Amino acid sequence: MEEAATAGQLAGPPLVVLENVSKRYRRGQEVVAALTAVSLQLQRGEMVAVTGPSGCGKSTTLNLIAGVDRPDAGRVRVADIDVSEADEASLVRLRRHLVGVVFQAFHLVPHLTVEENVALPLALAGRHDAARVDALLQRVGLAHRRRHYPGELSGGEQQRTAIARALAHRPPVVLADEPTGNLDSRTGAEILRLLDEMRREAGTALLLVTHDDTVATMADRVIRLRDGQVEAVL
């Protein structure tokens, strides 16, 4: 299939590369082609939006990059890790050092405080950086809520916590799956703005999945998928 155009590419080799990636899923008796020969790249520091209707393969793309799934054909590389063939230890390294994730449903750990949730990726990697955590909390405007639990926060506050968590370990890539899907439009806009600012400050590449075209306008590039294939690159 067509290779995605790379308008606005930043210098250096791409951080994320998908080469002719195909993925099929079995749903009962049926086999569904989630992706068919998709190729795309993500450069250091750029923001790319992946859009398309439901079932077009957006989340599958994220899952492949996050190492949650493996392609049936093609290759997926994130930095120096070939995700298609990575063992468990490599996948753990991928998640601890290379990739941060922001979910639509926030997915904070309910038994940990805001501060502990933000520190979680560092702790998983055996690191403790109170200054880093504090700085992130200040940046997202939640320093005064650090000892609160997720159940005590609003949706916007929870997503800000999640953003801080995703950036805590300074990953070169952040994957965001419909980060504003559970928020009202005003809060959603604020979150997107925050996400964009923080990833620019950190020089982090952001791959954002959304079905909202207005969200896509903030991106450096927009890749539109339809029926598991790249329909257009804008």
Added chain:
Amino acid sequence: MVLRALFLRPAWRRPLRLLVTALGVAIGVASLVATVSANRAAVAAMRQGVLELSGPRALEVTCPGGLDEAILAALRPLADRAAVAPVVEEVALLPALGDAVRILGIDPLLDPRLPSGTAVGPSLLTVLTERAVLLPEPLARQLGLAAGDTLALSVRSRLEEARVAAVVAPPPPTAAWERTIVMDVAAAQELFGRLGRLDRVEVRPRSERDDLADLARELRRLVPAAATVAEPVARAAGTSRMVRALHFNLTALSGISLLVAGVLVATTLATSVVQRRSLIALLRSLGASPRQLATAVLAEALAMGVVGGTVGVALGILGARAALASVRVTAAAVLPGLPPAAIALDPDVAVAGFLLAVGVAAVAALAPLAEALATPPLQGLRWENPQAAAAGRNRTALAAAAGLLLAAAGLTQAPPVGGLPYAALLASLAVLAAVLLAAGPVVQWLATLANRGPRWWRAPAVRLAGGALLAGRRRAAWAAGAVGITVGLAVAVTIMVHSFRVTVLDWSQQALRADVWIRPLASPTGFGVGRLDPEIVAMAQELFGRDAVDPFHTTRAVVSGREVTLGGGAMEVIARRGGVPFRSGEDSRQVFRRTAARRGAVVNEPFANRTGLGEGDEVTILTPKGEIRRPITGVFFDYSRQEGMVVLDREDYLAHVPDDGPREIGLFLPPDRDPAAAREALLRRLGGRFLVEALLNRELRREVIAIFDRTFAITRALRVVSVVVAVMAVLTVLFALLAERRRDLAVLRAVGASRAQVGALVLVEAALVGLAGAALGLLSGCLVGKVLVEVVNLQSFAWTLRLVVPWPNLAGTVAWLVAACLVAALAPALAASRLVLQEELREEG
């Protein structure tokens, strides 16, 4: 941080689940610690009763039925090398205490065991010249007696008196000495009618360097052939062996309780993993390694083990006091006058109980751990269908279960090892393990059935419950397995105890034919202490005629190389009405007549099963007056003892064994004689000179059953433990299933289900899980019960029991358990009916 997120923080905020599971572990550990501690205390008391009184570095010369004191002269050549001490050891009842004590008759001039630290000097003359005793301080305090007072004793049912020459401090260790009264050996011989006879002679080398083995060899050259030379530890081991089988079986049953607790831990952990599936998946998405996840799951398991083990050991000591009463009854039957057994927690029992709890919890965590590690990162969860039950998996599980059952069948054919039914108990474990394997397929079958059948059956709640069970099959299988194992254990123990009880009841109806039983006063264990005076026999014969009186004597003897009880009964008297049932099915009257006529012997079933001897074979009996041979004329069922017994006609018995007085007397009255009136007449005739109990036939039967019930109290307690754990397992799993399906239940409400229907759905699930477990438990329990009755009892106690399944009782147990599951499900059902729709149905994208 993973530990904090997955285990520590949730446990801190909601400790109930951890505590409930730990309690389940504690119960399992407590039952094991209680049984082992009680067993040990009873066995230790028995050993103490032998070893402490014997003292160190001694050899004993003994002979079944006692030694002629002429042996002392035969041992004079050893005078330079060793101190030779005659001993008479008996039991007597202290009416003031209501319990038995040991009477140790020794030579106070020669015996080094005379309690030290006492100014025995002036009292020694009293001890030597009068009927006087040395009373241990603790006993004197209990009786309120001092030197110079009079001590009343019941000896051969006769009320006797002795003067308290001195109150002495018992030598350490004190346990056995606290209930031991010392007197001069000659006075003891006279008091107990043992003139010219001793229980044993103790030989102590004068030099510490003298070799005991060499001394023993020299002794054997000097003593009669029938006598045995051994160290006291051999005698202690012999008494301990008699109760070994009971202790082993009780310990094994308690071990199974711990297994049940392990199943509870596995169930709880498995449901814990389910409830935190999303959290585990999130942590994986954020980079948690398998080791970090495993640490958290194992930490939770170990916490349950540590808390449960600690509490269980503490509860075990409390339970041991109750268990000891049950165990002590059996031990007292073997060793009357048993010193009071102190329950002390041996460090190794405590450590073993604790480690077992932790070990069981760790092993129980393996399957849930595997499930946790198999959880994909969060994004992968939506594509999962972990609950789809492959038909192949069911077939494998059922095949494995069938394999275990076949293995169990094979194991039941294996012989005992050292007289203990290891293979048979393994067979029982195999059957219970098969329950776990079969639980999944059975749950699936029931769940599928919920979708079929007549229309009235397919109410929405029933169909949805079936669907929910299919979706949460693995979790439901855990719960059904836990319920199945606990029900199985409860059913098996119920069948065993009921079969035993019915057998004993039937047996006692045939065996206990006398109208009145006369015996010495009994200790709190229910067994008569000592013997009856021969004068009582004469009085009874005078009142009722010789043909109505059956005095029954017993002594220890070596028969065909085994130490057994040798008995003597008036067979012509018993033959008129009949007695114990015989294995051949022959009328007991004919057997007794034949035995008396042919000067034969009847043996009990334990003897026959252990020696392989039966009707037509010959037994060789070593009596105090020499060796005799008798043909076996019958094998009788005997559930009053585990050890062997050989019974001769009384005249034949008394021709070879000195008459110390019978253990009991049975009166067989003519039909027109009122037994109660006869009892009164005899007691009036005894006139307060003798302390006896005279029981009517129905009273004795009631007492036999009461002793039986006391002995098996511990097994009934184990049954209750099992059911409690089953209910805990169901409760744990139901809450987990609810957590897993909150969204589904919310969707049901959103499309029109009422709160009551959602609550009913959860209740039906609980009923289905309970039914699956109950069905599995009933089947497995019947199999295990059959093994316990027909194999374990036979191999342990050499008893043939009739297998009697109390179907109404079992049906009640199962119904009660399913009801308990429903009650346990009320809380989850209520929670399900109160789900807040908007929270559960929020889109996740």
